[in-house]
Amino acid sequence: MATIKPAPVDTPPASVEHGSSPAATNRRGVTSGPLGWRIVRYVALTLGAIVMVLPFGYMVGTALSPERWVMPYPPTLWPAGATLRNFGRALTEAGLARYALNSVIVSLVAVALTVAISALSAYGFARIEFPGREAIFGFYLVTMMIPDMIALLPRFQVLRDFGMTNSWTGLWAIYTSGAVAFNTFLLRSFFLRIPAEIEDATRIDGGGHWTFFTRIVLPLSKPAIATVAVFAFLGAWDDFWWARLLLQDPGLRTLPIGIQLFFNAHATQWTTVFAATTLASLPEILIFIVLQRYFVDGMYTGGLRG
Amino acid sequence: MTTITVLAPASSGTDRIRRRRRRSFVAALPFVLPGLAIVLVFVVWPLIKGVQMSLFHWNLPRPERSEFVGLDNFVRALTDDPTFWVATRNTVLYAVITVPAQMALGLFAAVLLTGKLRGRTVFRALYYLPVVTSWLVVSFVFAFLFSDGPGPVNYLLVDILGLRADPVPWLHQTWTAQLPIMLLGIWKGIGWNMVMFLAALQSIPPELYEAARIDGANTWQRFRRITMPLLQPTFQFVSVVLIIGAFNVFLSVYLLTGGGPERSTEVLLSYMYNQAFTGLDFGYGVTIGLLLGGAVLVLGFLQRRIMRGSVDY
Numbered sequence: 283m284a285t286i287k288p289a290p291v292d293t294p295p296a297s298v299e300h301g302s303s304p305a306a307t308n309r310r311g312v313t314s315g316p317l318g319w320r321i322v323r324y325v326a327l328t329l330g331a332i333v334m335v336l337p338f339g340y341m342v343g344t345a346l347s348p349e350r351w352v353m354p355y356p357p358t359l360w361p362a363g364a365t366l367r368n369f370g371r372a373l374t375e376a377g378l379a380r381y382a383l384n385s386v387i388v389s390l391v392a393v394a395l396t397v398a399i400s401a402l403s404a405y406g407f408a409r410i411e412f413p414g415r416e417a418i419f420g421f422y423l424v425t426m427m428i429p430d431m432i433a434l435l436p437r438f439q440v441l442r443d444f445g446m447t448n449s450w451t452g453l454w455a456i457y458t459s460g461a462v463a464f465n466t467f468l469l470r471s472f473f474l475r476i477p478a479e480i481e482d483a484t485r486i487d488g489g490g491h492w493t494f495f496t497r498i499v500l501p502l503s504k505p506a507i508a509t510v511a512v513f514a515f516l517g518a519w520d521d522f523w524w525a526r527l528l529l530q531d532p533g534l535r536t537l538p539i540g541i542q543l544f545f546n547a548h549a550t551q552w553t554t555v556f557a558a559t560t561l562a563s564l565p566e567i568l569i570f571i572v573l574q575r576y577f578v579d580g581m582y583t584g585g586l587r588g
Numbered sequence: 589m590t591t592i593t594v595l596a597p598a599s600s601g602t603d604r605i606r607r608r609r610r611r612s613f614v615a616a617l618p619f620v621l622p623g624l625a626i627v628l629v630f631v632v633w634p635l636i637k638g639v640q641m642s643l644f645h646w647n648l649p650r651p652e653r654s655e656f657v658g659l660d661n662f663v664r665a666l667t668d669d670p671t672f673w674v675a676t677r678n679t680v681l682y683a684v685i686t687v688p689a690q691m692a693l694g695l696f697a698a699v700l701l702t703g704k705l706r707g708r709t710v711f712r713a714l715y716y717l718p719v720v721t722s723w724l725v726v727s728f729v730f731a732f733l734f735s736d737g738p739g740p741v742n743y744l745l746v747d748i749l750g751l752r753a754d755p756v757p758w759l760h761q762t763w764t765a766q767l768p769i770m771l772l773g774i775w776k777g778i779g780w781n782m783v784m785f786l787a788a789l790q791s792i793p794p795e796l797y798e799a800a801r802i803d804g805a806n807t808w809q810r811f812r813r814i815t816m817p818l819l820q821p822t823f824q825f826v827s828v829v830l831i832i833g834a835f836n837v838f839l840s841v842y843l844l845t846g847g848g849p850e851r852s853t854e855v856l857l858s859y860m861y862n863q864a865f866t867g868l869d870f871g872y873g874v875t876i877g878l879l880l881g882g883a884v885l886v887l888g889f890l891q892r893r894i895m896r897g898s899v900d901y
Contacts, residue, residue: 323700323705325699326696326700327700327701327711329710330697330700330711330715331714331715333716333775334714334715334717334775334778334779335714335717335773337718337726337729337730337733338717338721338729340732340733340740341725341728341729341732344732352735353732353735353738355738355743356738356743356747357738357739357740357743372590398622399622399626400623402618402619402622402623403619403620403622403623403624404618405619406616406619406620407620410612410615410616410619410620411612412612412613412615412616412620413612413613415616418620418624422627425627425631425632427885427888428635428881428885429832429835429836429880429884429885430836431741431836431838431857431860431877431880431881431883432635432638432878432880432881432882433634433635433638433877433881434630434635434857434860434861434877435638435641435860435864435870435873435874435877436638436874437630437634438633438635438639439634439637439641439646439648439651439870440629440630440633440634440637442648443651449694455626455629455630456630457631458626459626459627459629459630459631460630460631462623462626462627462631463627463631466623475848490615491615491619495619495690516720519722520618520722520723520724522722522723522724522839523838523839527865537723538724539787541724541728542724542733542843547624552732555728556728556729556732559724559725559728559729562724562725563720563721563722566720566721566722567717567720567721569720570713570720571718574709574713574716
């Protein structure tokens, strides 16, 4: 770093966002100048990016392989004669088309239920004063701190008691109940920001809570609702454990289960397995690309996906 | 309620308040009840049920035939089950290594990404990609990378670098298996840490750096004296979330090693799962879950106590 020539005076230092010009070099003459720093940054970031992406590269590269390899040797990122044939195989032989459809249905219903229940609940806590409100809300906060996993097995027993095993209803019960506390917490803070004057105006026009909720609060909270929806979708789409524990009937199985079963049945036929995992990852990656801003700028910082 | 009654001057006023309260309760019910009901039934009730189950030799198909064993399950786990301690060791080791590593690398990436930089959005997206991909998919990918024979990692070590004569059976030995498991955890977590630290870094007023620079502080001093202290709350929050996450490590172990060889790579949750669904010892599985959950709660509490002292800034 020290050997790199001093920075041009008019370039703001790269390390500070709103840096007001000249001093890229400090008094001792040690250069923390833009050029050197910029090179270091690009080299480090590029190396990091390669590490982050390479595993996916192998996944896609293997999936594109023209052969039905158990293990392509040597491993390649772009096989000669790359083809999409494995994707067709994954959909037909592994039966993924059906599993994918199941996953879509399960996930969309989970989204609808989660959004509806969470938004209603958050509105209740944000906008209606009722006895016990603070106590119940505090109680929700406490349940958020209890690790999910404590109750994995007892929840399974409870679902059995209700006859909800081997059904999507059981999955929906798990997905929505696990999300209520956090989403109430998240949406409530959004709903609280809507000015009371608007509520009064609604009231004067003869509207009650329901009118205010559906006509004003929901439309004004679209970004927050969208966040809840996206994470409800991803949570359901990704879920392996509950789907695995609950769904015995092959016709009900979701994508993650289908992939794991196929993997187990065909030992390590990686070409088809990776075609399947690539397909299964597409919705997630598409959602991520479209909504990148929301993910990365992080209104959603609750760490459910930590 | 009582305070209001006392404060209310006349009984008619009290009645009115009561009536309004009742009305507000009625108004709130349709909004609050669905959520509250499912939380009570599917979150709270199982917790109570779990405590009950842990006291039994639980019979899953016929719960009414379960045999009451008192605290035997807890005694067994703590004093009479070496595998429980192996699983505990592996879980703790996983937390001790992956949590600081993720935070350090995430912070490093965030520092590199702060400020003007062409391609910043692309880098951020690429680093975040593993976070949005499901554990199932990335576990398979790591199983592939580290597979026994000519997997990419062995290919690199044996054929390209010539560091080893024979391929390493990564996933079939106790200690070599820790590497892919932990690397997966770190690799998948960096992006989330980066986002958290980026947000925190961007909230630091640039004037502070400006002032420090005028006072002659170099880059390292500015980082050490301004950035680090101001990131303290973020460190605290992130570490709590990550430690809980690390103690919940499950699917990657289950898919990469299945807990083998001979249960030596088992972590607490995979062990819980195996006890319940392979060993069909549900009560014992529940007990392991309760011990794990209790440990996480206590850790979180301690962490908050310890860190509270140092945050006063």
